[in-house]
Amino acid sequence: MYNPAVTGRGPRRGRPAGVGPRDRRPLPNPFGQGQARAVAYDLARRAVAGADPFDQLWHSDPGFLQLAPRDRALAIHLSAGVLRHLRRLDAQARLLTDGKSDELSDAVQWILRLGLFQVLDCDRIPAHAAVSTAVDAAKVAAHQGIAGLVNAVLRRAVREKPQLVAFSNVEATGPDDLGAWTDRLSMPEWLVSLLFDRFGVDAASRIARWANNPPAYYFRLARGGAGLSRLEELVAVAGLGTVRPHPDFPEYVAVSTAALTSGSPLFSEPLGWVQNPAAGLVVRLLDPQPGETVIDLFAAPGGKSLAIAECVGPSGQVLAVDKSESRLQRVLVNKMRMGFEQILPVMGDVTGLGQRPGSRVLADVPCSALGTLPKNPEVRWTKTPADVDRLARSQRIWLAAASSHVEPGGVLVYSTCTFPPRENEQVVTAFLSGNPTFRFEPADPSLVPPRYISPEGYLRTVPPDDGLDGVFAARFRRLPS
Numbered sequence: 001m002y003n004p005a006v007t008g009r010g011p012r013r014g015r016p017a018g019v020g021p022r023d024r025r026p027l028p029n030p031f032g033q034g035q036a037r038a039v040a041y042d043l044a045r046r047a048v049a050g051a052d053p054f055d056q057l058w059h060s061d062p063g064f065l066q067l068a069p070r071d072r073a074l075a076i077h078l079s080a081g082v083l084r085h086l087r088r089l090d091a092q093a094r095l096l097t098d099g100k101s102d103e104l105s106d107a108v109q110w111i112l113r114l115g116l117f118q119v120l121d122c123d124r125i126p127a128h129a130a131v132s133t134a135v136d137a138a139k140v141a142a143h144q145g146i147a148g149l150v151n152a153v154l155r156r157a158v159r160e161k162p163q164l165v166a167f168s169n170v171e172a173t174g175p176d177d178l179g180a181w182t183d184r185l186s187m188p189e190w191l192v193s194l195l196f197d198r199f200g201v202d203a204a205s206r207i208a209r210w211a212n213n214p215p216a217y218y219f220r221l222a223r224g225g226a227g228l229s230r231l232e233e234l235v236a237v238a239g240l241g242t243v244r245p246h247p248d249f250p251e252y253v254a255v256s257t258a259a260l261t262s263g264s265p266l267f268s269e270p271l272g273w274v275q276n277p278a279a280g281l282v283v284r285l286l287d288p289q290p291g292e293t294v295i296d297l298f299a300a301p302g303g304k305s306l307a308i309a310e311c312v313g314p315s316g317q318v319l320a321v322d323k324s325e326s327r328l329q330r331v332l333v334n335k336m337r338m339g340f341e342q343i344l345p346v347m348g349d350v351t352g353l354g355q356r357p358g359s360r361v362l363a364d365v366p367c368s369a370l371g372t373l374p375k376n377p378e379v380r381w382t383k384t385p386a387d388v389d390r391l392a393r394s395q396r397i398w399l400a401a402a403s404s405h406v407e408p409g410g411v412l413v414y415s416t417c418t419f420p421p422r423e424n425e426q427v428v429t430a431f432l433s434g435n436p437t438f439r440f441e442p443a444d445p446s447l448v449p450p451r452y453i454s455p456e457g458y459l460r461t462v463p464p465d466d467g468l469d470g471v472f473a474a475r476f477r478r479l480p481s
Contacts, residue, residue, distance in 0.1 A: 030138070031133065041137075111141060112154075188381075211373040218246065225272065241258060283304055283308055286475070294360045295321060296362045299321055360406075362415070368418045372469050451466070
């Protein structure tokens with residue numbers, strides 16, 4: 001069903017109206033400064049403009065970093081919610097304006113989206129607060145007449161909330177009724193088709209729950225560190241929400257978004273680092289051993305490098321390679337905080353590293369990131385089938401380059417956080433056909449729990465069912481000389 005020829009253009013098939021390159025222009029924030037709605041407005045617009053992945057914007061947005069922890073959590077909730085439900089919110093705006101909302105300026109459309117999301121999806125936010133702040137913002141972004149329209153639309157939404165919520169549950173007649181599914185799942189047609197190919201149309205409701213609801217954010221506890229009790233203490237003292245260990249991976253603890261933002265007390269000591277359990281499974285598949293030299297390509301922000309460093313210990317070495325100086329700085333900060341002297345940050349591109357051999361090499365390559373839809377909701381609007389094809393071509397080059405750094409008898413792991421076969425299985429097949437000195441090694445159940453091993457022997461998570469990020473990984477062994 002997935003067809004790369006489907007480009008997804010137009011108001012129903014591709015990006016919603018007002019989302020695209022024209023959003024790149026810097027405009028004054030109509031909500032002002034220093035409060036959660038203003039930051040949510042900025043984060044959502046920056047994310048769809050492709051500034052940075054949504055879950056990385058927290059670390060760079062000045063307005064966000066100035067907010068109190070509780071307001072940070074609200075800003076993330078509002079901006080991520082609007083990005084997840086953007087197509088549905090636009091459809092509801094058209095219904096409430098007799099189709100005129102598409103003619104509004106980009107700024108006013110974003111104001112309406114934020115207002116509608118609060119009114120229809122945020123029961124803890126008083127409706128009058130959502131309406132009044134949106135109206136005030138519309139006065140700044142446009143004029144009194146437009147502010148009156150926003151006021152009328154949102155007040156009508158308050159009155160007709162049950163009907164509007166029912167409207168969002170679009171009935172679809174079958175897997176080929178992509179127009180209805182795009183509205184129901186708030187995704188472009190090509191992505192709906194891809195997800196149905198991967199998980200089946202009968203999984204539509206599970207896909208929706210996974211992709212369109214807030215994700216669990218995880219903190220990985222360091223081995224031999226202060227542990228869960230200290231984490232619980234820090235979170236409780238700072239009033240940063242709840243703590244919930246993962247039932248299958250006790251070293252991973254779900255915490256609130258506020259607990260993971262810059263300045264959190266969790267980063268005041270070497271307690272651990274931010275990482276989804278799915279990323280930890282990739283390191284398990286790599287299986288680093290004490291004393292080894294391991295090369296972690298595309299390493300920033302460094303979560304896998306930290307996990308590898310624990311495995312190789314102080315007698316080993318981890319070359320954490322990334323071509324972005326700013327992102328590599330985050331690797332360095334994490335290294336210093338955790339006291340892992342065995343991590344050596346290296347700025348460079350995988351295709352130009354020179355002679356740097358490693359016992360094990362991890363190529364966790366850039367990808368379409370569709371396996372992270374809950375925490376990066378913007379990728380459904382910023383990625384296209386053309387991006388998948390472009391990335392797949394680059395991934396073949398990167399994997400071939402990564403293989404040149406594997407010592408004879410050493411291990412190479414290729415991983416992504418996405419679903420398209422072009423970025424996963426087809427890259428593996430092409431690599432093996434062109435590199436006879438490598439053989440594929442099926443995932444070992446002693447390293448990776450069997451539920452995460454595909455029939456072909458790949459590491460593969462199933463996010464609609466297991467709640468983890470969507471990852472794919474393949475392990476290879478270089479033949480001895």
